[in-house]
Amino acid sequence: MKELEERIRLQGTVKPGNVLKVDAFLNHQCDVELFDHMGAAWAEHFAGKTINKILTIEASGIGIACVAARHFGNAPVVFAKKAQSINLDGDQYTTTVYSFTKQKEFPVIVSKRYLNEGDHVLLLDDFLANGKALKGLIDLCHDAGATVEGIGIAVEKGFQGGGDELRAAGYDVDSLAIVESMDPETGTIEFRS
Numbered sequence: 001m002k003e004l005e006e007r008i009r010l011q012g013t014v015k016p017g018n019v020l021k022v023d024a025f026l027n028h029q030c031d032v033e034l035f036d037h038m039g040a041a042w043a044e045h046f047a048g049k050t051i052n053k054i055l056t057i058e059a060s061g062i063g064i065a066c067v068a069a070r071h072f073g074n075a076p077v078v079f080a081k082k083a084q085s086i087n088l089d090g091d092q093y094t095t096t097v098y099s100f101t102k103q104k105e106f107p108v109i110v111s112k113r114y115l116n117e118g119d120h121v122l123l124l125d126d127f128l129a130n131g132k133a134l135k136g137l138i139d140l141c142h143d144a145g146a147t148v149e150g151i152g153i154a155v156e157k158g159f160q161g162g163g164d165e166l167r168a169a170g171y172d173v174d175s176l177a178i179v180e181s182m183d184p185e186t187g188t189i190e191f192r193s
């Protein structure tokens with residue numbers, strides 16, 4: 001998606017440790033018009049698939065998924081929580097995921113009320129790096145007996161391999177910008193064409 005690539009070139013910065021900082025528009029300050037265009041792009045890519053639910057993971061996936069849902073018939077958006085809470089009652093699907101930016105393991109929890117056998121799920125997230133977050137969400141879907149219809153990602157860091165592993169496993173992964181390489185010394189960012 002050219003618009004997203006241009007924003008990354010314009011406002012993205014490359015940090016040591018394979019970190020692309022795009023918090024001016026994607027995961028701290030949120031450009032909802034851009035999110036709307038991202039939702040439209042995923043709706044075009046996944047047209048023809050039956051999708052009745054969108055699943056993401058807190059925190060940064062939530063805003064993107066909620067705006068994108070407007071392009072999927074206002075499908076409900078469920079987000080996996082990364083901490084237990086008194087507000088989380090009843091039976092739960094749980095797994096653990098290593099967080100790329102927080103550099104520690106988190107529980108990943110969805111109430112059994114909101115993910116069901118027979119659901120046709122689109123997974124959405126802001127970033128795909130090593131694929132840990134998505135693999136956690138896929139595990140929760142399998143536990144629930146739900147079908148993963150596809151995966152929509154804003155920014156994939158292709159050089160970290162998570163996206164290609166998921167494609168090799170048969171998942172339809174639509175990443176709107178795939179960073180092939182980035183250099184913290186020069187700030188250069190190359191996209192997969």
Ligand SMILES: O=P(O)(O)OC[C@H]1O[C@H](OP(=O)(O)OP(=O)(O)O)[C@H](O)[C@@H]1O
Pocket residue numbers: 027057058059060061098099100101102125126127128129130131132133134162
């Ligand atoms: O493919 P991976 O290696 O799993 O990396 C991608 C994940 O990393 C980020 O989550 P993180 O927990 O770092 O931050 P967040 O709380 O802002 O979503 C991002 O939002 C993705 O969920």
Ligand SMILES: O=c1[nH]c(=O)c2nc[nH]c2[nH]1
Pocket residue numbers: 018019020021022023027100101127128129
């Ligand atoms: O802001 C972010 N930048 C990244 O490079 C990244 N990788 C995973 N999650 C990420 N979030």
